[in-house]
Each structure stands twice: as structure tokens, then as C-alpha cells.
Amino acid sequence: MTEPCYDVAHLGHVELYSDRFDESLDFFTRVYGLTESGREGDSVYLRAYDDYEFHTLKLTRHHTTGVGHIAYRTSSAEALERRVKVIEEKGWGVGWTEGDLGHGRAYQFKSPDGHLFELYWDTREYVAPPEEKPALKNIAQRYHGRGASPRRLDHVNLLAADVSLIREFMTTALGSRVTEMIQLDNGRLGGCWFTINNKTYDLACSEDHTGSHGRFHHVTYACDQREDILRAADIFLENGVHIESGPHKHAIQGTFFLYVWEPAGNRVELANAGARLILRPDWKPVVWTEADRKKGQAWGMKTIETFHTHGTPPVAHK
Amino acid sequence: MTEPCYDVAHLGHVELYSDRFDESLDFFTRVYGLTESGREGDSVYLRAYDDYEFHTLKLTRHHTTGVGHIAYRTSSAEALERRVKVIEEKGWGVGWTEGDLGHGRAYQFKSPDGHLFELYWDTREYVAPPEEKPALKNIAQRYHGRGASPRRLDHVNLLAADVSLIREFMTTALGSRVTEMIQLDNGRLGGCWFTINNKTYDLACSEDHTGSHGRFHHVTYACDQREDILRAADIFLENGVHIESGPHKHAIQGTFFLYVWEPAGNRVELANAGARLILRPDWKPVVWTEADRKKGQAWGMKTIETFHTHGTPPVAHK
Amino acid sequence: MTEPCYDVAHLGHVELYSDRFDESLDFFTRVYGLTESGREGDSVYLRAYDDYEFHTLKLTRHHTTGVGHIAYRTSSAEALERRVKVIEEKGWGVGWTEGDLGHGRAYQFKSPDGHLFELYWDTREYVAPPEEKPALKNIAQRYHGRGASPRRLDHVNLLAADVSLIREFMTTALGSRVTEMIQLDNGRLGGCWFTINNKTYDLACSEDHTGSHGRFHHVTYACDQREDILRAADIFLENGVHIESGPHKHAIQGTFFLYVWEPAGNRVELANAGARLILRPDWKPVVWTEADRKKGQAWGMKTIETFHTHGTPPVAHK
Amino acid sequence: MTEPCYDVAHLGHVELYSDRFDESLDFFTRVYGLTESGREGDSVYLRAYDDYEFHTLKLTRHHTTGVGHIAYRTSSAEALERRVKVIEEKGWGVGWTEGDLGHGRAYQFKSPDGHLFELYWDTREYVAPPEEKPALKNIAQRYHGRGASPRRLDHVNLLAADVSLIREFMTTALGSRVTEMIQLDNGRLGGCWFTINNKTYDLACSEDHTGSHGRFHHVTYACDQREDILRAADIFLENGVHIESGPHKHAIQGTFFLYVWEPAGNRVELANAGARLILRPDWKPVVWTEADRKKGQAWGMKTIETFHTHGTPPVAHK
Incomplete structure (x- = not known):
């Protein structure tokens, strides 16, 4: 057995595009319960109350929806150099950027399906202003209980034409481990769940049947309790948010979940x-296996059809 | 900054002594909800339903109470060798054992306060017999919902005359990180919380004021939800178990907790x-600081006096 | 406004038929978590831990499934007489019985759809034997936490060819109030929810489209917390129980629910x-309205088709 | 057995005095999560999101703290007349008032300890303005999830020099039933819990050892889940609210509770x-008994001393 790789520490942030920016921002702050920590250009930087960094979600005004980039923080400055070397050798590299409001220089690279990734070490720690100082010093920001109020960024889910290429990419570029996967009867990978640390997954990828590339399936924040999610369902309901599926428990990974569409989709x-x-x-x-998947989610709920078809940006109708 | 050490993967198991063995075993299986996976000599091997190894608690009949040994699993065979080298250089080593029902060869060593530790790589994976096969293939054993039914081993808490020596020991021997600590006004460390992975802690140590050495404070299993702990409180109540403190939320680490004494203490x-x-x-x-601690637990409950005085084995009255 | 009627105090018990009696009994005791308090003839008497009476479920071996009878306890001996008078005047009466293991004399009568009802005042209080004595004297029996472990009987749901006849029956015979109802576009009542006290409902009735009469839709026990229901879902899953729908929240009445089929259906x-x-x-x-109902359950889940078609006993295929 | 009395339907509202009015109002709306439905004179009318009436809490600016009056709604106009007759015969009557923003004419009377009570039938139903319309038509107002966000008024707790006089008063004037009580070794009643309907209690009374009269112990709103209360504890903590005791489970009545002091005390x-x-x-x-009470709350927590000494208004130090 090769020793595991520890060069990458955790998923750092996700950049999301919105073509209904003001409504999306209202959703993420007032309803979903994130806090704005800054804005620059076309982007607002958002974070959950116990995220230690300046931001974990960069919401950017754009002509469409979907994911801008996905960023992971490395375990050290040296680990960043080691990863860049591997990525460049594999030909996935794009190049260095100077960073943004939330972190320092970062190395950009692309997945075989075209998703833009970023690795960085130098980060900007969130320092709570006086009105956001928590009562207990071991959380990053005070708990408001506003909207869904998740604790921290959890994972991102991508669509790709060939999931096996993403598997090679994630395990090689980042050193991620595969924790669970769907093996289709046709020999293809239907989905794959990756982790870079002790979380059960920080990135998942499902097969995109549309012929599109670089699409986004969803981003997830973690709540402390399942009850937080049941309560959030009522908040989404009262705010007219489209609830797509859940609350229910996934068979894969056993996660208790709730999916909604933010106003831009x-x-x-x-x-x-x-x-x-x-x-x-x-x-x-x-x-x-496919036979396993036919049993539905953990408690038998059939997965809703849109879960297999809806991604962002939407596929252009020609 | 030195790069973090990843040689040790996780807390593996704890051996607990009981001088009321049958009652302790009944508590841990019927009330606390662990499952017996084997027995040999004076010991019964126990595990929570989602522990992947053969056992995480070794309950041993003994003339007194307290902790037998604390074992961590390394990240690889090579990592085990690296750790042993460091430990031997520091003079903490005891030597190799052939393992027991639950794992292969292990290297034993002692903390400066006399607690026996063990490192091992070769383990025995738990293979569920037919009647214990879970409905979902990503958990180790079926969920019975019997008694408190925790999911997995979480951490162990030790007492030591000088917590700062334990800090040096844990960070050097295992490569653990300190996540939180209590700095007393007299300059001593009142308590220290360590982790070897992404858990917030897997071992904690508090100052023992009795002049004793090598004593045990508590062992902890993790439940999925706070509601599991409220429910367990009723189960402990109905079974005549001594509830010492909680349910409440710790200020330090923010953990929702419930402390009981098993029949042997x-x-x-x-x-x-x-x-x-x-x-x-x-x-x-x-x-x-001490000033911080005077505020009590997270929601203001004063820590019960016995929490500072009761450890096992009890201190002999001379 | 006429003053409300308080002659009937609460739903007392339900008799359920099973043609797979041993399996049904195993389900209700080991998995659902009721306790047997006695048996006589073809029936076993069961109760939830905080039901104050000897039994709330009478499970009877039978050649088919469905409901035997539904019993309500009156508020006093005089109130029973008043109700019997009204029922006899309406021509619904069947006559007096001497009661059974769980209560004294009772007056039987039939709903317009043929369901057998019973009213009684003289009851048998549950007296916990020593091994079932609770730690706290204000609950009827100790809490075991075995299986789903609901606290008390909650309600029963019946099918009827004409729900409006059941509405007249429930409001007249018992003095029940209608709390919620479904008004179909065709002018018929699709469903109706009744209560005799401060509970939001203790009996509901839905339209039976099969042309059958006197059929049963479901019986429900109440859990203290929604988390108890999520936990029960895992227990049902591990025990191979057919989970039909949920956990989810009803739009009507707002109840958090989980439906399963016991082994006999x-x-x-x-x-x-x-x-x-x-x-x-x-x-x-x-x-x-029907338009309201098209929105699905509270959080948008579509009601599963079998919920509209499956009742017991099953409709004979001719 | 006399048949139970059903003349009174439920606790309607409580008037609370505050000598730090603006801070109290900020607490009740922003932190505790009630909604203002109107204001007149020195009073603001408040309600929980599923209270069906215009208000359940009338917060009044006053030179001290404590309770203004406690109001129950009767079951009908006739029932109100019946109750007034009984109350006048007992000599507790004060007389009719024209009501206020929240209800029509009401009959006032005094408890033997001097607490002002009110009975009314004509009420003002809460009609949600467009921005407060709930997504589901069976709740009174939309659920915001702002602050603690309880569902409805639950009960009030009073202090009295002689609890047995309050027992006679509640059972006679209102027709309340005693559900639980504390019998002291000295023969006196230490506390008594009353209900007028199926709730386990809507009013409780404890012995006041200070020689004062007409004092207030606490008012309570009900949350749907215990998790709502754990979450509220964090919200109180972050907002600097004094948490006096809990969350924990009462031995008496088995209620899961959390006590705080609003800014005025x-x-x-x-x-x-x-x-x-x-x-x-x-x-x-x-x-x-006193022996029972020495065991503390349900899970063993000792009742905090201030719970026995702190009431409002505070006792003047002479």
C-alpha cells in the first residue's frame, strides 16, 4: 500500500455564478443564513458562521449560472508546491493567480471535464468585527440563527461526461480518496465520492447525460443537527424557495439532506x-450497483427525476 | 511552520478495568448499547455499530477500575516504524506485544504519568455475521437502537499530575495537535485537548490534584444527534445508572455531553x-483562562464538583 | 353557536385483525415498541409506555386484515348514557357488550360505512408490575427505548365510500369537531379530520374508491420528537419493514409522519x-381544495400512489 | 364522581409589567421571537406565530416588574356567565371591563393571593396581513424562525403565600383540574399544577416564602421540539440573556425546559x-413528596437556588 497523501487540507471555497444576482444574494444571506464578509467587483464573499476563512462562497454576477471555480487549501506552503508539480506534469495546469479578497496566490488548473480548480495556502482568516464576536471563543463568528444557519461549507457536487476521468483527476491532482461510488451495469462510473480528509466526502461527481461539460450539480453546507434541516424546510417553504427533494436520508453516504434551488436555479x-x-x-x-440504487434513498424514497437532469448552467436548446 | 505529522490515523481502542465485571458488561451492552464481538481470558471485546474494527473497548475483569491501555492505529506500516523510533528516542518505550483478538503486533509505551499506550497498524476488520448485516452497505453493522446506541468511539480523557508533560508526550510521541487548553492563573495547564486528525479531539487530559498517577477520567462514544443523548438520559434514568452531569453543552469544544458512571464507577x-x-x-x-471557566459550561451550568474529584481507580484513603 | 359537546373524552383503543398474527405481534412489540399487557382467546392486548389504560391496541388473529372495532372512552358514566341515547335515536346502535380484558361494559354501534365502534366508561387502569415501574411516577410504565417506542395512541384513519356520511356520524354520535377537510372539485368530501378533545385529530376518514365498505387505512401512535421518527425509520429499515412513505411533514394538520406496513399489510x-x-x-x-392538494405534502413531496389505493382488508379481485 | 367542568377553554393571555420596557420589547420580539400585533397606550401586544388570537402577551410599561393580569377564554358566551356567577358567589369578583385591543368585554376577579384574573368570550382573531400569510393555511401566521420562535403560549406560573388557597380558587373559579402537586412534610402544598383542558398544565403555583403577595414566577411558550430549545439556548447566549437553568427535563410534568430572565428580570x-x-x-x-424532590430534576440536576427565591416584582428590602 502506498501511504496516503496529506498535501491538501480541505475544500476551501466555491465560486457560484448567478444571472439573478440580487435575488441569489438575498437567498444566501437572509434565507440560507450565510454572512457577507466583503464585496469586490461583481462578487460578494459569503461564509457560514463557523467557517474560519474570510469566505467559503464567492457569489458572482454572471450572464449564466453554474460554478466559477472550486478551491482547496493545502496543508502547507511546501505541499502546494508538490501538488503544482504533479498537476503540471499531468498537463492540467492553467497557472498562478494573485488571489482575491479571500486568499493569496493560488494555482489554477482544470478538470478533464473543464471545471476550474484552484489550490492555495495563503489564506485570510476571518476576524469577527465586534458585533459578530461569538460568546464562546472557539467558534469563528456568533451564531445568529438567521434562516437555515449552517455551520460550515461541506462539499460540492459536479457533473461530468466521464466520471472515471474525474476519479483519476481527483486522486492524482489532489490526492483524494474515493469513499463510495456507483458502478453502472454498462461498466461506467455513475457517480463517485471523494475526500481529502476525514470527512466522508468533500466532492462528488455524477455522470452528465447531456453532452455538456463543466457543469455544476450542487453545493452543500453542513448543519449540526437533522432538526436544523427540518426547520430549514419550513423556512424555505415560507420564503417560496423551490424545494426539490428531501428532507430524507441518502443511501449513499447516509447523509440527511434537503435540496433546494436558489432563485437563479x-x-x-x-x-x-x-x-x-x-x-x-x-x-x-x-x-x-444499479440494482442497489433501484431501492431508492435510505428509507425508500425514489430520487426525483430532476435530480438526474437539472444542472447549471442549463443546457442550451438548439 | 513545520508540516503536520500524519503518522497516526485515529484512536483505536481503550481497555477499561472493572471490579464489578458482570454489571459493567451488562451496562455496556444492554444499556449503553455496544455489541460484544468476542471474549478471551478476562476480557470481553466490545464495539459500537459503526466502528470498523473488531473492537474499540476491551473490558477486563480486574481487582480495581481505571484504564488498562489506550491504543491508536497508525496510517501505515511505515508510519508505525517512524513513531516507534521517535518514542524509543524519548525513552517512553516499553516494547512490542503480539496483539490480541482485535489486532496484530503493537508497540507499547508509557505516558510521563504512567498511562500505558499502544500503537498498531495490523488490525482486524469487523466482519458482520449474517444476523448483524446492515441494510445499507456503508455501515459496519446493523443499527439496533438498543440502549444508547452510539455510532463510534470518540475520545478518552485522562488525569495527570502535570498536564504539560502529557502535552509534550502527545505532540511528540503521536504527533497530535493541541486544539484547546486551560491556562491556570498559576501558570500550570489545567487541561489540554488533543487531536490526531480532523476530529476536534480524541484525547483530553486534566490535572489530577490527588497526587495519584495514571488515572482515568472518562471514555466517550459519539452519537449522531443531540436527541440521541436526551433519549439516552431517560434510558440511564430507567436503568438506575448514576447520571453525574448533563445533558448540557461544553464551553470548551462545544460538545453536547452526558456523563454517567458505569456500575464499577x-x-x-x-x-x-x-x-x-x-x-x-x-x-x-x-x-x-480561569476567568473564562468561572462562567460554567456553555449555557451557564456550573460543573459538578465530582467532575473535578472523581477518577478511577479511586485514590486509596490512607 | 351551540355549546360544544364534551361527552366523549378520547380515543381508547383500536382492534386490528391480522392473518399473519405471529409476525404482526413480533412487529408491534419488538420493532414498533409496544408492550403486551395480556392475552385472551385470539387476541393480544398491547399498549404504548404512557398509555394509562390496560391496552390501546387489541391485535386479533383473523382470516383477513383490517379493523375489528374502534373504541372511545366517555367523560363519565352519565355521558355514556347520553351518547347511547343519541346513537340509538339515529339508528346506528348495535347493543351492549360485557367488555373484555381491557374494560367493562361497552356500547357498540356502526358507522354508515360499516365500521364497528364502541363507547365505554368503565376501564381498566394499567398498573405497572415491578419490572415495569417507571423511574418517574407521572408516566404509566418505564421507557425502554425498544424499537420505535411511541408514547401513546394517537389516531385512527378509516376509508369510506361517502366521507360526508362519516362526518355526520362522527359529529352526531360522538360530538366530534371537524378540524380540517378536503373539498373535492366534484363537491364530494375527499377526506375529513375529527377531534373529540384538544388533539388536532383522533380520527380521519378518506374516500374509498374501490366500492368496498368498512375498510381501514391506518392506526397511529405519537412519538415525543420528530427525531424519534427519523430514528424509527432506521429501525424499520434494519428489520425489513416496508416503509411506504416519509418521514415527511403533512400539509394537512402539519404532522410529521412515517408510514409502514406491518407484516400482514x-x-x-x-x-x-x-x-x-x-x-x-x-x-x-x-x-x-384539489388545487391545494396538488402541491403535495408540506415540503412538496408527492403523496405515494399506494396511499390512495392500499387499505385493509384488501379488495377481493373478482 | 362529579362530571368535569368545560366552561373555560384555555389560557388566553398574560399581561407582563416591565420597568425596562424597550429592552424587554427587544427581547420578546428579536430574541424570543414573538411578533407585535399592535400597540396602545403603555402596552404592546405580542403573539407567537401559531396563536390564533390577536395577542397572548401584553407587555406594559410600568414602574416595576411582575404580572398585570392572567386571562382565560371561556368555551362559549353562556359558559362565561356561568363562571361569573360562581366567582361572584365566592366573593372573588372585581367586575366587568370593556376589553382592550385583543378582546371584548371581560370579567375581572382576584385570586386569594391578589393576582388579577380575567375571563372573556369575545375575542379578536388574528388575521395575518399579506406579508405574514403562512404558506400552509392551517397555521395562524408564517413561521419566521426569528430568535427562539415558539409556536404558542403554554402556561403561567405564580407565587402565592398559601398554595392551597390557589388550589381552591383555580378548581372553583375556573373548574381547573389538579394534575400534579408537591406535598411538603409540614402538610402544606409546595406547588400545584392545574389544567383546564388536555394540556398537562396551563397554570402552576409555588409557595412564596417572602411574605409577599400576587407575585409572578414565569410565563412559558411552547416549542415544537426539544431541539428548538437547545438552539434557543445558543441564541440567548449570543444575545447576553441571563440563562438561569436548563435546558433539562423536569421531574414534575416531564417537560423539557429552559429558563431565562428577560432584561427587566x-x-x-x-x-x-x-x-x-x-x-x-x-x-x-x-x-x-419532599423526598422525591431531593432527587432533583428528571436527570438529576439540582434545581438552582434562584428558582426558589427570584420572583417579580422583587421583594422590597426594608
Whole structure:
């Protein structure tokens, strides 16, 4: 067995595009419960109350929806250099950027399906202004209980024409481990779940049947309790947010989930993993077959059809 | 900054002594909700339903109470060798054992306060017998909902005459990080919380004022939801278990907790950390002062006096 | 306004038929978490831990499934006489029985759709044997936490060819109030929810499209928390119980629910109403239209088709 | 057995005095989560989101703290007349008022300890303005999730020099039933819990040892889930609200509770009773002895000293 790679520490942030920017921003702050920590150009920087960095969501005004880029923070400055070397050798590299409001220089690269990724070490720690100082010094910001109020960024889910290429990309470029996957009867990978640390996953990828590339499925923040998600369902209901599916429990990964569409159409999830972690260093991927998947979600709910068809940006009708 | 050490993967198991063995075993299986996976000699091997290894608690018949040993699993065979080298250089080593029912060869060593530790790589994976096969293939064993039914081992808490020696020991021998600590006005460390991975802590140590050495404070399993802990409180109540403190929320680490004494007197905790994890690679320890601690637990409950005085084995009255 | 009628105090018990008796009994005790309090003839008497009477479910071995009878307890001996007088005048009466293991003499009568009802005053209080004595003296029996472990009987749901006849029956025979109802576009009542006290409902009735009579839709026990229901979903899953629908929140009545089929096919629900009560003496029925119902359940889940078609006993195929 | 009395339907509202009015109002709306439905003179009218009436809390600017009056709604206009007759015969009557913003004419009377009570039938139903219309038509107002966000008024707790006089008063004037009580070794009643409907209690009274009269202990709103109360504890913590005791579970009545002091010093509770109701028409009061009470709350927490000493208005120091 090769020793695991620890060069990358965690998913850092996701940039999301919106073509209904003001409504999206209202959703993410007032209803979903994130806090704005800054704005620059066409972007507003947002964070959950216990995210330690300046931002975990960069919401950018754009002519369409979808994902701008996905960023991971490395474990050290040296680890960043090691990763860049591997990525350049594989030919996925794009090049260095000077960073933005939320972090310093970052190395950009692209997934085989065209999603833009970023690795960075130098970050900007969130320093709570006086009115946001928490009562307990071990959380990053005070808990408001405004809207859904998740604790922290959890994971991102992408669509790709060939999931097996994403598997090679994630395990090689970042050193991620595969924790669970769907093996289709036709031999293809239907979906794959990756982690870079002890979380059960920080990135997932499902097959895109539309022939499009670089599309986005959803971004997820984590709540402390399942009850937070049931409560959020009422808040979404009262605010006219489209609830797509849930609350229910995933068979894969066992996560308790709720999917909604923010006003511009990007899918957003709230999730709770309970005490489940991948602590085992020699974890063996859990493989789900099509027969397994026919049983539906953990408690039998059939997965809603749009979950397999809706991604952002939408596919152009020619 | 030195790069973090990843040689040790996670807390593996704890051996607990009981001088009321049958009652302790009944508590841990029927009331606390662990499952027996084997027995040999004076020991019964126990595990929570989603622990991936054969056991996480070794309950041993003994003339007294307290902790037998604390074991961590390394990240690889090579990592085990690296750790042993460091430990031997520091003079903490005891030597190799052939393992037991639950794992292969292990290296034993002692903390400066006399607690016996063990590091191992070769483990015995739990393979569920037919009647324990879970409905979903990504958990280790079926969920019975019997008693408190925690998901997995979480952490152990030790007492030591000089917590700062334990800090040096944990960070050097295992490569653990300090996540939070109590700095007393007299300059001593009142308590220290350590982690080897993304959990907020897997071992904690508090100052023992009795002049004793090598004593045990508590062992903790993690529940998925805070509601599991409220429900467990009723189960403990109905079964005549001594509830010492809680349910409440810790100020330090923010964990929702419940402390009980198993029939022999060892303190046992149920805990839920919500979605809180230490993902930050350059985490800075949170330091609590005596003034901070005077505010009590998170929601103001004063810590019960026995929490500062009761450890196992009890201190002999001379 | 006529003053409300308080002659009937609460739903007392339901008799359920099973043609797979042993499996049904195993389900209700080990998985659903009721306790047997006695058996006689073809029947076993069951109760939830905080039901104050000897039984709330009478499970009877039978050649088919469905409901045997539905019993309500009156508010006094005099109130029973008053009700019997009204019922006899309406021509619904069947006559007096001597009661059974669980209560004294009772007056039997039939709904216009053929369901057998019973009214009684003389009851048998549950007296906990020593091993079932609760730790707190204000609950009827100790809380075991075995299986789903609901607290008390909540309501029963019947099918009828003409719901409006059931409405006249329930409001006249028992003095029940209508709390919510479904008004179909064709002018018929699609469903109707009744209460005799401050609960939001203790009996509901939906239209049976099969041309059958006297059929049963489901019986429900109440859990204290929604988390109890999420936890029960895992227990049902692990025990191979057919989960039909949920957990989710009803639009009508706002109840958090989970429907399963016990081994013989009778539908059984677990529910939680939160703090919702009908305290208002001049409550006006909430009327739901077909357009309202097309929105699905509270959080948008479409009601599963079998919910509209499956009743017990099953309709004979000719 | 005399048949129970059903003349009174439910606790309607409580008037609370504050000598720090603006801070109290900010607490009740922004932190506790009530909604203002109107203001007149020195009073602001407040309600929880599912209270069906115009208001359930009347907060009045005053030179001190404590309770203004406690109001119950009758079951009908006739029932109001019946109650007034009984009250006048007992000599407790004060006389009729024309009502206020929230209801029509009301009859006022005084408890033997001097607390002002009111009975009314004509009420003002809350009609949600467009921005407060709920998504589901069976709740009174939309759910905001702002602050603690309880569902409805639950109960009020008073102090009295002689609890047995309050027992006679409540059972005679209103027709309340005693559900639980504390029998002191000295023969006196230490506390008594009353209900007028199926709730386990809507008014409680504890012995006031200070020689004062007409004092107030606390007012309580009900949350749907225990998790709502744990979440509220964090909100109180972040807003600098004094948390006096809890969250924990009462031994008496089994209610899950949390007590805080609003800025002026009046004690306010959040509570959850789970599925517990008093459905039994011949309920026998549960009697707790001093020995019982020494065991503390349900899970062993000792009741905090201020719970026995702090009432409003505070006792003048002479």
C-alpha cells in the first residue's frame, strides 16, 4: 500500500455564478443564513458562521449560472508546491493567480471535464468585527440563527461526461480518496465520492447525460443537527424557495439532506452526516450497483427525476 | 511552520478495568448499547455499530477500575516504524506485544504519568455475521437502537499530575495537535485537548490534584444527534445508572455531553459534536483562562464538583 | 353557536385483525415498541409506555386484515348514557357488550360505512408490575427505548365510500369537531379530520374508491420528537419493514409522519404534532381544495400512489 | 364522581409589567421571537406565530416588574356567565371591563393571593396581513424562525403565600383540574399544577416564602421540539440573556425546559411537553413528596437556588 497523501487540507471555497444576482444574494444571506464578509467587483464573499476563512462562497454576477471555480487549501506552503508539480506534469495546469479578497496566490488548473480548480495556502482568516464576536471563543463568528444557519461549507457536487476521468483527476491532482461510488451495469462510473480528509466526502461527481461539460450539480453546507434541516424546510417553504427533494436520508453516504434551488436555479443542499467520519486509513470504497440504487434513498424514497437532469448552467436548446 | 505529522490515523481502542465485571458488561451492552464481538481470558471485546474494527473497548475483569491501555492505529506500516523510533528516542518505550483478538503486533509505551499506550497498524476488520448485516452497505453493522446506541468511539480523557508533560508526550510521541487548553492563573495547564486528525479531539487530559498517577477520567462514544443523548438520559434514568452531569453543552469544544458512571464507577460519556471539525491545517489552540471557566459550561451550568474529584481507580484513603 | 359537546373524552383503543398474527405481534412489540399487557382467546392486548389504560391496541388473529372495532372512552358514566341515547335515536346502535380484558361494559354501534365502534366508561387502569415501574411516577410504565417506542395512541384513519356520511356520524354520535377537510372539485368530501378533545385529530376518514365498505387505512401512535421518527425509520429499515412513505411533514394538520406496513399489510404510522393543539372552542374547519392538494405534502413531496389505493382488508379481485 | 367542568377553554393571555420596557420589547420580539400585533397606550401586544388570537402577551410599561393580569377564554358566551356567577358567589369578583385591543368585554376577579384574573368570550382573531400569510393555511401566521420562535403560549406560573388557597380558587373559579402537586412534610402544598383542558398544565403555583403577595414566577411558550430549545439556548447566549437553568427535563410534568430572565428580570421559559397530554377524564393528581424532590430534576440536576427565591416584582428590602 502506498501511504496516503496529506498535501491538501480541505475544500476551501466555491465560486457560484448567478444571472439573478440580487435575488441569489438575498437567498444566501437572509434565507440560507450565510454572512457577507466583503464585496469586490461583481462578487460578494459569503461564509457560514463557523467557517474560519474570510469566505467559503464567492457569489458572482454572471450572464449564466453554474460554478466559477472550486478551491482547496493545502496543508502547507511546501505541499502546494508538490501538488503544482504533479498537476503540471499531468498537463492540467492553467497557472498562478494573485488571489482575491479571500486568499493569496493560488494555482489554477482544470478538470478533464473543464471545471476550474484552484489550490492555495495563503489564506485570510476571518476576524469577527465586534458585533459578530461569538460568546464562546472557539467558534469563528456568533451564531445568529438567521434562516437555515449552517455551520460550515461541506462539499460540492459536479457533473461530468466521464466520471472515471474525474476519479483519476481527483486522486492524482489532489490526492483524494474515493469513499463510495456507483458502478453502472454498462461498466461506467455513475457517480463517485471523494475526500481529502476525514470527512466522508468533500466532492462528488455524477455522470452528465447531456453532452455538456463543466457543469455544476450542487453545493452543500453542513448543519449540526437533522432538526436544523427540518426547520430549514419550513423556512424555505415560507420564503417560496423551490424545494426539490428531501428532507430524507441518502443511501449513499447516509447523509440527511434537503435540496433546494436558489432563485437563479443553482441547486443548494443542507446536510448532516451525524457522527460519521472516514477515520480508517485503508478505507475500501463502497461500491453501489444499479440494482442497489433501484431501492431508492435510505428509507425508500425514489430520487426525483430532476435530480438526474437539472444542472447549471442549463443546457442550451438548439 | 513545520508540516503536520500524519503518522497516526485515529484512536483505536481503550481497555477499561472493572471490579464489578458482570454489571459493567451488562451496562455496556444492554444499556449503553455496544455489541460484544468476542471474549478471551478476562476480557470481553466490545464495539459500537459503526466502528470498523473488531473492537474499540476491551473490558477486563480486574481487582480495581481505571484504564488498562489506550491504543491508536497508525496510517501505515511505515508510519508505525517512524513513531516507534521517535518514542524509543524519548525513552517512553516499553516494547512490542503480539496483539490480541482485535489486532496484530503493537508497540507499547508509557505516558510521563504512567498511562500505558499502544500503537498498531495490523488490525482486524469487523466482519458482520449474517444476523448483524446492515441494510445499507456503508455501515459496519446493523443499527439496533438498543440502549444508547452510539455510532463510534470518540475520545478518552485522562488525569495527570502535570498536564504539560502529557502535552509534550502527545505532540511528540503521536504527533497530535493541541486544539484547546486551560491556562491556570498559576501558570500550570489545567487541561489540554488533543487531536490526531480532523476530529476536534480524541484525547483530553486534566490535572489530577490527588497526587495519584495514571488515572482515568472518562471514555466517550459519539452519537449522531443531540436527541440521541436526551433519549439516552431517560434510558440511564430507567436503568438506575448514576447520571453525574448533563445533558448540557461544553464551553470548551462545544460538545453536547452526558456523563454517567458505569456500575464499577468508571465515568462514561455520550457526546455529539455537531458538524464541528478541525479542518484548518494551521489551527491555533484556543486558550481558556480561569476567568473564562468561572462562567460554567456553555449555557451557564456550573460543573459538578465530582467532575473535578472523581477518577478511577479511586485514590486509596490512607 | 351551540355549546360544544364534551361527552366523549378520547380515543381508547383500536382492534386490528391480522392473518399473519405471529409476525404482526413480533412487529408491534419488538420493532414498533409496544408492550403486551395480556392475552385472551385470539387476541393480544398491547399498549404504548404512557398509555394509562390496560391496552390501546387489541391485535386479533383473523382470516383477513383490517379493523375489528374502534373504541372511545366517555367523560363519565352519565355521558355514556347520553351518547347511547343519541346513537340509538339515529339508528346506528348495535347493543351492549360485557367488555373484555381491557374494560367493562361497552356500547357498540356502526358507522354508515360499516365500521364497528364502541363507547365505554368503565376501564381498566394499567398498573405497572415491578419490572415495569417507571423511574418517574407521572408516566404509566418505564421507557425502554425498544424499537420505535411511541408514547401513546394517537389516531385512527378509516376509508369510506361517502366521507360526508362519516362526518355526520362522527359529529352526531360522538360530538366530534371537524378540524380540517378536503373539498373535492366534484363537491364530494375527499377526506375529513375529527377531534373529540384538544388533539388536532383522533380520527380521519378518506374516500374509498374501490366500492368496498368498512375498510381501514391506518392506526397511529405519537412519538415525543420528530427525531424519534427519523430514528424509527432506521429501525424499520434494519428489520425489513416496508416503509411506504416519509418521514415527511403533512400539509394537512402539519404532522410529521412515517408510514409502514406491518407484516400482514395493515398500514401503521408514527407521528409527531409538535406543540400544535386545537385549543380554540370556536375552531373553524380548514378546507383544502384539489388545487391545494396538488402541491403535495408540506415540503412538496408527492403523496405515494399506494396511499390512495392500499387499505385493509384488501379488495377481493373478482 | 362529579362530571368535569368545560366552561373555560384555555389560557388566553398574560399581561407582563416591565420597568425596562424597550429592552424587554427587544427581547420578546428579536430574541424570543414573538411578533407585535399592535400597540396602545403603555402596552404592546405580542403573539407567537401559531396563536390564533390577536395577542397572548401584553407587555406594559410600568414602574416595576411582575404580572398585570392572567386571562382565560371561556368555551362559549353562556359558559362565561356561568363562571361569573360562581366567582361572584365566592366573593372573588372585581367586575366587568370593556376589553382592550385583543378582546371584548371581560370579567375581572382576584385570586386569594391578589393576582388579577380575567375571563372573556369575545375575542379578536388574528388575521395575518399579506406579508405574514403562512404558506400552509392551517397555521395562524408564517413561521419566521426569528430568535427562539415558539409556536404558542403554554402556561403561567405564580407565587402565592398559601398554595392551597390557589388550589381552591383555580378548581372553583375556573373548574381547573389538579394534575400534579408537591406535598411538603409540614402538610402544606409546595406547588400545584392545574389544567383546564388536555394540556398537562396551563397554570402552576409555588409557595412564596417572602411574605409577599400576587407575585409572578414565569410565563412559558411552547416549542415544537426539544431541539428548538437547545438552539434557543445558543441564541440567548449570543444575545447576553441571563440563562438561569436548563435546558433539562423536569421531574414534575416531564417537560423539557429552559429558563431565562428577560432584561427587566421577569423569568421566561421555553418548554416542550413532547406528546404528553392529560386525556384521561378521571385523572388522579400525581403527588410528589419532599423526598422525591431531593432527587432533583428528571436527570438529576439540582434545581438552582434562584428558582426558589427570584420572583417579580422583587421583594422590597426594608
